[in-house]
Amino acid sequence: MKQSHCDLGNYNGKEKDSFIPALSHGATIQVITMESGLDDKVIIVEGTSDKRKVLSVLKEDIEVICTNGTISLSRLDELVDELYNKDVYILVDADESGEKLRKQFKRELPEASHLYIDKMYREVATAPAYHIATVLLSANIDVNMEFVEQRMS
Ligand code: MG
Numbered sequence: 001m002k003q004s005h006c007d008l009g010n011y012n013g014k015e016k017d018s019f020i021p022a023l024s025h026g027a028t029i030q031v032i033t034m035e036s037g038l039d040d041k042v043i044i045v046e047g048t049s050d051k052r053k054v055l056s057v058l059k060e061d062i063e064v065i066c067t068n069g070t071i072s073l074s075r076l077d078e079l080v081d082e083l084y085n086k087d088v089y090i091l092v093d094a095d096e097s098g099e100k101l102r103k104q105f106k107r108e109l110p111e112a113s114h115l116y117i118d119k120m121y122r123e124v125a126t127a128p129a130y131h132i133a134t135v136l137l138s139a140n141i142d143v144n145m146e147f148v149e150q151r152m153s
Pocket of ligand 1: 093095097098123
């Protein structure tokens with residue numbers, strides 16, 4: 001949430017009266033705006049073991065959806081409808097089927113954010129928890145910091 005203040009004292013009397021007659025000269029109103037305009041965050045992963053790994057490091061209550069691999073166009077269409085107005089993150093394996101899935105999402109849901117694990121780990125499910133936590137944190141997703149700190153110890 002962002003707050004900005006509008007000082008009505010900047011308007012001359014006539015303008016002020018025509019816009020907001022009930023407020024006296026110099027009154028301050030607060031305008032609250034949503035930062036992104038998007039509602040819930042959703043993370044898309046490939047399989048249930050990926051989902052388990054992601055849930056194990058998340059601090060935020062975020063929905064994690066499994067595609068169970070590459071998906072049919074009709075299922076993808078359904079999913080895109082479900083994800084309308086959500087803040088979507090794609091976190092898939094650094095392998096051929098993961099890339100294929102990314103391509104599907106880039107085409108059908110171009111506004112989604114793509115998160116990448118280090119290629120040396122290849123799979124979300126088997127990558128170290130601290131690595132997954134660091135990747136999610138870099139997208140401003142709230143994770144349990146103990147996982148990020150594991151790397152240091
Ligand atoms: Mg894979």
